[in-house]
Amino acid sequence: MSIQRIHSGPRMSDIVINGNNVHLSGMTAAKREGRSVADQTSDILKRIDELLADAGTSKxxxxxVNIWLSDITTFNEMNEVWDAWVLPGHTPARATVEARLALPDIKVEIQVLAALPG
Structure with a gap:
């Protein structure tokens, strides 16, 4: 089975396709300083839509989906954005935990596994 890597860099690839599975690396918001959890979540979900399209699939x-929050008390704030984005009837298995993230201004990180259609 072949492995396809899209948007690859020296450390990681944004997308790895293995068979019918599309793996996205952990995504964080590009613009973070002074931005709320809701704003960061919205930016990440927009980027996930773009990457899934690049891979030939969609939400x-x-x-x-795995979601890491720097502060679990922001769970409801993140979920408001998530609930407006996710498609009813197509909700994934999901885990959300609090974790110390790579940089202090990262409030949310989201990692996705999706399938190719067909």
């Missing part, structure tokens, strides 16, 4: 085909 309709989500399988699993």
């Amino acid at each position: 309709e085909h989500l399988i699993q």
